[in-house]
Amino acid sequence: MQSFLPIAYFQNQFVPFGEAKISIATHALHYGTGALGGLRGIPHPQDSQQILLFRLDRHCQRLSNSARFLHYDLPADKIQSVIVEFVKRNQPTASFYIRPFVYTSGLGIAPRLHSIEKDLFVYGLELQDYLSAEGVSCRISSWYRQEDRSMPLRGKISAAYITSALAKTEAAESGFDEAILLNSQGKVSEASGMNIFIVRNERLITPGFDQDILEGITRDSVIKIASDLGIETIERPVDRTELLIADEVFLCGTAAKIVPVKTLENYQLSRQNTVTRKLQEKLIAITEGREPKYQDWVYSIAIS
Template sequence: MAHIYPYTYFGNQLVSHADAKLSVASSAVLYGLSVYTVFHVTVHNGRYLAFRLEDHYRRLVHSCNIIGIDTFSEDWPYEAFRSAMTKLLHKNIPTGNVFVRASFHIDTELPGTRSRGLAAVLSAFVYDADPILPTDNIKLGVSSWRRTPDISIPARAKVNGGYVNSVLARQAALDQGYDDAIFLDENGHVTELSAANIFIVRDGTLITPGQSADILEGINRRTIIELATQEGISTQERPLDRTELYIANEIFVTGTSAFIAQVESVDGRPIGPAHPITDRLRPLYQSALTNPDSVYLDELL
């Protein structure tokens, strides 16, 4: 378990992490009605540099809009959100790279199954930037659980309650000896992992499921596509069949908490052994994430 720093932003103030609490009768607890994002912060000579912070804020806005939480944008314009995250980091004084998980919870008690016109609260806490997957040689299995479709619980919205779907798939994968699960959609096409986007390489082309494939529109996914394009690597966003996984030259997954993780096998079928495009993109991604001169970083003063 990653170390959590002692102070949490909750409501409109910094409090002890132990004192940041939601009622057991709140919609956040009863129905999973919270949205969240996790962003990486690199610490460089005492400076706190947040990766694509405005994009993470925009994802909170979009997630709220999708599920009908109608107070976030008004209560937390970007500059107020950025200021809160700045105060949080300067209060905790991390010395190594960290993640910040920011959430917006409906904390009205017993409102029934609705989302509009309800009281809500912002929370954010800091924890060590430990990867959720090994960085190399991960073993994946295609899940018997299907990804929830956009017409049910949309993966495009980062809603806490929707992650029951991910828990079911990943726990089943762990029980079978895999590191994580690969979801298929209702038509049998590849979507993503339990909490990471997936890329394959076939004949020198980098391929990933498109935005309409019941995936989270990952911020790191977008970064990989941008970096690959800058490098002149042929890139496609398109439907991806299960059997393409088995004949891929390379597979890697990416996400805030997964970074870039190279895949060794899918359903017991080996991938590789060489991974030249993965190896080419990994240092570029690491530089985008941690180099103080990266155009993707926002210093929180």
């Protein structure tokens, strides 16, 4: 059973989580006219009076950008101030996940973005590993990733996640942990809620933004970390067959962090994962505040 943090932010105030309720007539519930964010936090391993949030500024900016697709002017610094106060009020004692959500909060029935109220809510829950850090099994989904010309994929628009849900359930009911989606050109795009990388000849290869992927913050972090480790990253189209001959394959995202892919359908993939493990270890060290070089990626909040 999920353990939710006790305080939520709802309708411009902090309230007990159980009191944060929307109407069944809420516009976003019917039309998917919302945009979500998600970021991780942990109590500082050496200081219980400090909470560490990973790349808070980037997460707030991306949600602000997503809100613009909904015709909602919500500055990133406003989102950040709400999240900081949210953490102070909840004082979490274990690894947790924060879900900020912007949405059309009015009760109208016409599918539109003009002349309707918008709002922001924030809640959180305790969260350890979303997927096994030791690795996952994947299948190629029969569902295809949407195209940017039909949906703003650079925003985390809630309506887009129907495809993720279909793909994830298809994978689970087929006996796999996760799904990998192709785009409309038949190239590898991403997993149900994560970006994907392969390793070939000690270089990272990942689909670029022209492959209808989400502009992942963990993806961006992996590329920067790899560069600092002397590992080149190439952004280009990836064929599904290339996954089968790669030296390593891994997924990355805020909830999942970095997770190696062990099997793809009926194919066993490499179990060495030398590069993947190196990136995993570095990312964990950064999020725990043990890497001074990346201190600007970790936002520290003092709690009493």
